[in-house]
Amino acid sequence: MLFSTFLGACIVPSVLGASWIAPGAVWYDTDGKKIDAHGGGVVKRGDTFYWVGQAASNQTPQMYSSTDLINWKNLGQQASSVTGMWRPKIAKPNGSFWLFGQQDRYVLSLKSSTFTGGYGQSAKVHIPPNDYSYSDTGMFYDDSTQTWYLLTSADHNIVQINRINSDGTLGDRVSQLAAGAYEAPGIVKANGVYFLIVSGKTGWRANPNKVFWSDSISGSWKGGSDIAPQAENTYGSQNTFELTVAGSQKTTYIYMGDAWDSKGGADSNYVWVPMNVDSSAHTISLDYHSMWKVDVNTGVVSYPSTAKRYEAEHTNLVGSAVVRDCRDCVSKRSVHKVTDTSELTFHNVTGTGSLQWLSFHYKVNNPEAGEAYIIVNDGPAMNISSLNSRAGYHKSVPVQLTMNAGDSNTITFGSMGSDEFEVEVDGIELFEDDEDL
Numbered sequence: 001m002l003f004s005t006f007l008g009a010c011i012v013p014s015v016l017g018a019s020w021i022a023p024g025a026v027w028y029d030t031d032g033k034k035i036d037a038h039g040g041g042v043v044k045r046g047d048t049f050y051w052v053g054q055a056a057s058n059q060t061p062q063m064y065s066s067t068d069l070i071n072w073k074n075l076g077q078q079a080s081s082v083t084g085m086w087r088p089k090i091a092k093p094n095g096s097f098w099l100f101g102q103q104d105r106y107v108l109s110l111k112s113s114t115f116t117g118g119y120g121q122s123a124k125v126h127i128p129p130n131d132y133s134y135s136d137t138g139m140f141y142d143d144s145t146q147t148w149y150l151l152t153s154a155d156h157n158i159v160q161i162n163r164i165n166s167d168g169t170l171g172d173r174v175s176q177l178a179a180g181a182y183e184a185p186g187i188v189k190a191n192g193v194y195f196l197i198v199s200g201k202t203g204w205r206a207n208p209n210k211v212f213w214s215d216s217i218s219g220s221w222k223g224g225s226d227i228a229p230q231a232e233n234t235y236g237s238q239n240t241f242e243l244t245v246a247g248s249q250k251t252t253y254i255y256m257g258d259a260w261d262s263k264g265g266a267d268s269n270y271v272w273v274p275m276n277v278d279s280s281a282h283t284i285s286l287d288y289h290s291m292w293k294v295d296v297n298t299g300v301v302s303y304p305s306t307a308k309r310y311e312a313e314h315t316n317l318v319g320s321a322v323v324r325d326c327r328d329c330v331s332k333r334s335v336h337k338v339t340d341t342s343e344l345t346f347h348n349v350t351g352t353g354s355l356q357w358l359s360f361h362y363k364v365n366n367p368e369a370g371e372a373y374i375i376v377n378d379g380p381a382m383n384i385s386s387l388n389s390r391a392g393y394h395k396s397v398p399v400q401l402t403m404n405a406g407d408s409n410t411i412t413f414g415s416m417g418s419d420e421f422e423v424e425v426d427g428i429e430l431f432e433d434d435e436d437l
Contacts, residue, residue: 020291020304020357020431021070022398023235023271024259024390028355029064029074037062038258038268039087041139041241042069045115049296052078052090052099053240056266061088061099063116068296069245069254079110079119087240089139091148093164098122100150100164105133107150107170122168127152127160129173134160138241140187142217149174149217151196153183159198161187161217175219177212184209187217188242188253191279196221197255199238204260206233213282227255227275228286235288236389237271247299253277254294255286259389269389274301290359290396291431304357304431308350312362312425315344315413329361329426338362338423340370343414346428351403359398360384360413361426367392370417376401377410395426 027035040053048065051072055062061079064072078099079085085108088101099110099119106126110119127134138151140161148164159177162170177185182198189195194214200207208230212221228234237257245252253275261267274287274294287301294301312335313323319342326334335344362372372391373381385391387399403409415423 019070020293020398021272022291022357022388022400023237023273023288024269024394025388025398025400026269026386027072028400029072031074032355033074034266035064035072035074035270036266037064038260038264039137039240040256041089042243042256043090043092043141050075050090050115052088054086054088054101056264056268058083059085061085061101061110061119068293070293075116078112078117082108082110082119082121085110087137089137089150089241091139091141091150091164091168093148093168094166096168098164098168100139101137102134105135105155107134107137107152109168109170111168123170125170127154127173128162128170132156132158132160136183136185138185138187140189142189144189149187151185151187153185153198153201157181157201159183159185159196161185174217175214175221177219177221179212179221179224182210184239186239186242186256188244188275188277188284190244190251190253190277193279193282195242195277195282195284197227197239197242197284199234204262204264206236206238206260208232209234209237209239209257211284223282225283227284228288232288235271235273235286236393242275245294245296245299247295247297250299250301252294252299252301253284261389267386271389290390290394291357291398306429307432308430310346310349310428312344312346312413312427315346318343318345326424326426331427334427335425336422338372338413338415338425339421340414340416343412344425345410345412347410348407349403349409349411349428350407350430351405351409353403353405355400355402357398357400357431359396359429359431361396361429362413363395363424363426364392364415365422366420370415370421370423372413372415372423374401375412375414376403381414 037053063075111122112119134152165171184199241256257271259269313333321342
C-alpha cells in the first residue's frame with residue numbers, strides 16, 4: 001500500500017473572490033472559512049441576499065450576506081444565547097424581523113428590531129390547530145398576497161402550511177399534505193402554480209425528493225413526481241429552500257439542498273441547482289451541473305469554460321496503474337486500475353497562489369468501497385470526498401485548492417479502500433474565471 005495513513009483536508013484558504021457555485025463542494029466565506037449555515041433559507045433585501053442557517057456546533061442561527069449568491073460574508077451569530085435551533089428561516093410579517101425554526105419539536109420564533117443581530121425569543125409553540133410537534137422548518141413568501149407561511153413536517157407524517165400572522169404569531173393552517181412520510185418542505189411559485197417540494201424520511205441519508213402542486217396555497221396538493229433521477233437521490237441532498245431570481249432576461253428558480261454528513265454536522269455541504277419548472281405540465285426537474293452561476297441581475301445561468309486541461313495518460317504512473325482506451329473520455333485514453341497500490345502524478349499544473357477551482361474527472365467502481373485522495377506538491381493527503389460530497393458519485397468533481405503561483409505544481413492522485421476498489425482517472429481541468437491563469 002502506497003498510502004497507509006489517510007488524512008482529511010488540510011487547506012488553509014486565503015481570502016478569495018469565488019467564481020462558481022459547485023454543488024456538493026466545500027464553500028468558503030470571504031474570510032476563507034467554511035460556510036456554516038445548514039438547513040437554511042435565503043431572502044433578498046435591496047441588492048443583497050441574506051442566508052440564515054444553523055451553525056453546526058450548537059445549532060445557533062448564523063447569517064451571511066452576498067450580492068451575487070457566490071461570495072458570502074459572515075455576519076455572525078444572530079442569537080448567541082439560543083442553541084439547538086434547527087433549520088432557521090427568515091420572515092418579515094411586520095416592522096420587526098423574525099427567525100422561525102425547530103427547537104425540541106416546538107416552533108421557536110425569534111424577534112429583532114434590526115435585520116442583522118439582536119434576535120431574542122418571542123414564542124415557543126406547537127403547531128396550530130392541533131398542538132402538533134414537528135421536525136423540519138420551511139418558509140414561503142407569497143408576493144401576490146404579501147403573506148408569509150411556515151411549512152412544517154409534523155411528527156404524524158403530515159406536511160402542514162400555516163399562515164404567519166401580521167403580529168408574528170403562528171396562525172391558521174391553510175393546507176396540508178397527507179401523502180406519506182415526508183419532511184423538509186419548501187415551496188416555489190411559478191405562473192400561478194404552487195410547487196411543494198419534500199423529501200422522504202431517511203435520517204441523514206439522501207433520498208429521491210418529490211414535488212406536489214396546487215393552483216392555490218390552500219390545496220389540494222396533487223402529484224408526487226421525482227425532481228431528479230431516482231438513482232441520484234436528489235444528487236446526494238435534502239431540500240431546504242427554493243429561491244426565485246427574477247432577472248431582466250429570465251426568471252431562474254434555484255433548488256437549495258443540504259448534503260448532510262452522517263450526523264448533520266460540520267462536514268455537511270450544500271447542493272444548489274437550477275430548476276426546470278414547467279407550470280403547464282406541473283413538473284420540476286433539477287438541471288444539475290457540476291459548476292454554474294446565475295447573473296442575479298439578468299437571471300441568466302452560465303457555466304465555466306476550460307482554460308487548461310491535464311490528461312491522466314500523460315502523468316507519471318506508479319504501481320498497477322495503466323493507460324487504456326476510454327470511449328467517453330476527451331482524449332479517448334485514461335488511467336485504469338488506480339488502487340491502493342498505485343498512484344499517478346500530474347506535473348506543471350498552473351496555480352494562482354490563492355484558492356482556485358479545479359475539476360477532477362474520474363469514476364470509481366463502487367463509491368462505498370473506498371476513497372480517492374490527492375496530494376498537492378509536498379502537502380498532506382486530502383480525501384476528495386471531504387472537499388466535495390459528490391466525490392465518487394459523479395465523474396466531474398470540482399474542488400477548491402490553493403497551489404503555488406506559476407506552473408511548477410504537482411498533484412498526485414491515488415486511492416485506498418477494499419481490495420476490489422478501483423478508480424479510472426480521465427484528467428484535471430482548470431477554468432477561465434480563476435485569476436492569473
